[in-house]
Amino acid sequence: MNFFIKLAAMVLVTISFNVVADTMQERTKPVGSVCMAGEDCAKTKSDDAAVTTAGRSGQAVYDSKCASCHATGAANAPKLGDTAAWSARIAKGSDALYTSALSGFGAMPPKGLCFDCSDAEIKATVDYMVEGSK
Numbered sequence: 001m002n003f004f005i006k007l008a009a010m011v012l013v014t015i016s017f018n019v020v021a022d023t024m025q026e027r028t029k030p031v032g033s034v035c036m037a038g039e040d041c042a043k044t045k046s047d048d049a050a051v052t053t054a055g056r057s058g059q060a061v062y063d064s065k066c067a068s069c070h071a072t073g074a075a076n077a078p079k080l081g082d083t084a085a086w087s088a089r090i091a092k093g094s095d096a097l098y099t100s101a102l103s104g105f106g107a108m109p110p111k112g113l114c115f116d117c118s119d120a121e122i123k124a125t126v127d128y129m130v131e132g133s134k
């Protein structure tokens, strides 16, 4: 009996946490982002397969790991959706940006401090950021 009460409490807490998190995400969405939560807009045609088999989506990794700098511009990080800040970077090509994200670049730390991210997840996240900043 006790177990069921605990279980019900856990479920309730989980549900309410998700609701709060969703609302927060909606309110703190960066200006210029056209992706809605749950939408699959991080994909590019060329690496469809890589993205779908990569575990977490680019958006999920971005929201949890990269937004701390890339939504705020901390340490002069180029903000998601800031086309002016991204155009010269995007011009370097995806491979150069993947390398920057994986190995670090200036004040950008290796893997954006996402140490449990696979390379594929980092690349999907770079794609997501590039797509949202064109």
Ligand code: HEC
Pocket (backbone or CB within 6 Å): 061, 062, 065, 066, 067, 068, 069, 070, 074, 075, 076, 077, 078, 089, 092, 096, 097, 098, 100, 101, 105, 106, 107, 108, 109, 111, 112, 113, 114, 122, 125, 126, 129
């Ligand atoms: C601690 C802050 C911080 C975090 C966290 C962070 N970045 Fe960055 N990022 C930066 C800064 C600062 C720059 C600009 C570096 C420069 O131009 O010297 C940057 C630049 C970049 C660039 C452009 C690199 C280039 O070659 O122009 C990419 C791509 C990038 N970040 C991806 C990511 C991804 C993906 C994540 C999350 C997994 C992430 N960043 C997390 C600070 C951060």
